[in-house]
Amino acid sequence: MALNYIWVGFFLIAFVVGLVKLVFLGDVEIFSVMMKALFERSKLGFELSLGLTGILALWMGIMKIGEKGGMINILARAVSPLFTRLFPELPKNHPAIGSMMMNISANMLGLDNAATPLGLKAMKDLQEINPKKDTASNAQIMFLVLNTSGLTLIPVSILALRAMKGSADPTDIFLPILIATFISTLVGLLYTSWRQKLNIFNTVVMSYLLGASAVIGGLAYYVSWLKDPEKIRVFTNLLSNITLFSIITIFIGVAFYKKVNVYDAFIEGAKDGFKVAVSIIPYLVAMLAAIGVFTASGAMDYVLDAFRFIISGMGIDTRFVDGLPTAFMKPLTGGGARAAMVESWVNHGVDGFVGHLTAILQGSTETTFYVLAVYFGSVGIKKTRYAATAGIIADIAGIIAAILTTYLFFGGLK
Numbered sequence: 001m002a003l004n005y006i007w008v009g010f011f012l013i014a015f016v017v018g019l020v021k022l023v024f025l026g027d028v029e030i031f032s033v034m035m036k037a038l039f040e041r042s043k044l045g046f047e048l049s050l051g052l053t054g055i056l057a058l059w060m061g062i063m064k065i066g067e068k069g070g071m072i073n074i075l076a077r078a079v080s081p082l083f084t085r086l087f088p089e090l091p092k093n094h095p096a097i098g099s100m101m102m103n104i105s106a107n108m109l110g111l112d113n114a115a116t117p118l119g120l121k122a123m124k125d126l127q128e129i130n131p132k133k134d135t136a137s138n139a140q141i142m143f144l145v146l147n148t149s150g151l152t153l154i155p156v157s158i159l160a161l162r163a164m165k166g167s168a169d170p171t172d173i174f175l176p177i178l179i180a181t182f183i184s185t186l187v188g189l190l191y192t193s194w195r196q197k198l199n200i201f202n203t204v205v206m207s208y209l210l211g212a213s214a215v216i217g218g219l220a221y222y223v224s225w226l227k228d229p230e231k232i233r234v235f236t237n238l239l240s241n242i243t244l245f246s247i248i249t250i251f252i253g254v255a256f257y258k259k260v261n262v263y264d265a266f267i268e269g270a271k272d273g274f275k276v277a278v279s280i281i282p283y284l285v286a287m288l289a290a291i292g293v294f295t296a297s298g299a300m301d302y303v304l305d306a307f308r309f310i311i312s313g314m315g316i317d318t319r320f321v322d323g324l325p326t327a328f329m330k331p332l333t334g335g336g337a338r339a340a341m342v343e344s345w346v347n348h349g350v351d352g353f354v355g356h357l358t359a360i361l362q363g364s365t366e367t368t369f370y371v372l373a374v375y376f377g378s379v380g381i382k383k384t385r386y387a388a389t390a391g392i393i394a395d396i397a398g399i400i401a402a403i404l405t406t407y408l409f410f411g412g413l414k
Contacts, residue, residue, distance in 0.1 A: 010290035014297035045285035055160035057273035064269025069255025095127035100111030149188040149394040177363035184398030284337035323357035365398035
């Protein structure tokens with residue numbers, strides 16, 4: 001419902017602003033500009049969706065290889081000690097653990113559309129042991145927070161879109177997104193654990209958290225130590241591509257060792273990737289068209305200028321303000337945030353400061369309200385308790401982390 005109001009609002013506000021410019025400012029070209037933007041963004045949305053087909057087919061094919069080769073199960077066993085303590089009411093080896101791991105794995109690969117059916121399966125499994133069917137259980141809330149905080153290892157769709165828009169180095173946002181999503185996930189986890197009175201200060205949980213924090217903190221420290229933007233670019237590019245190709249090689253190697261028909265598994269997964277890419281088209285076209293006409297009318301400039309005035313009055317650099325539309329849209333709709341990101345590339349370039357910022361913002365959190373509505377709605381839960389609060393806190397942490405990491409990695413860009 002909220003998305004419906006936002007979408008309609010973009011058009012109505014754009015029309016009012018255009019009318020004011022025509023009547024009071026004598027701008028006779030404003031509606032021509034708005035219609036041109038409407039058609040151009042609709043075309044762009046279709047082209048970008050088609051461009052995603054190949055990369056989604058590739059990664060969903062790799063994901064299927066990992067699933068059939070047992071790598072997903074290996075990952076599930078690796079996090080099982082942590083899950084046992086974060087989901088204490090879950091029986092050992094309950095099917096929900098595997099479903100949640102599959103969902104989280106898809107999210108880590110940036111396959112948000114593919115993650116949805118896996119998440120719905122996990123929510124259904126959790127609902128089977130929920131004693132109050134109309135009220136969210138602790139396990140369901142914890143799962144939702146881990147889902148909406150959106151820990152991302154490989155932001156597939158963002159990498160694909162950056163490549164489509166001609167980025168000189170599409171993978172250079174890999175490490176910043178990893179840092180931002182880790183912070184978002186950590187904050188959401190800590191808040192939810194506090195609300196559920198979980199003892200996370202035990203050896204097992206602290207080993208996972210401190211280990212991951214040490215890796216992320218070490219990488220961030222090393223990047224800040226490098227200082228030279230060119231050295232940072234080379235390091236980020238090298239680490240990103242080695243990590244991505246290593247994952248592909250390990251998935252294929254393990255599956256081949258276990259005598260899986262790797263080629264057939266890839267084709268099976270790639271077919272699903274094609275379906276996902278096609279399903280994105282109407283959503284991306286709808287939001288790009290609405291945001292495009294809103295921007296062309298000048299309404300977006302008025303909103304951002306107001307933020308710049310406030311931020312500059314505080315003595316803070318205002319370059320990040322142009323990326324805020326993506327931050328505002330992300331908790332509500334992934335398609336809307338994706339459209340806002342692409343719109344920023346059209347206006348500021350894909351490889352500039354704002355272009356990097358919006359890509360990192362897009363990958364830093366998940367669509368909290370969409371996930372709450374779809375996941376809880378699918379199992380008939382009406383009382384969500386503190387799930388929305390926990391998700392919003394994680395989103396805010398992710399947005400702040402995204403802005404700070406963009407300044408750390410790409411602060412020297414215009």
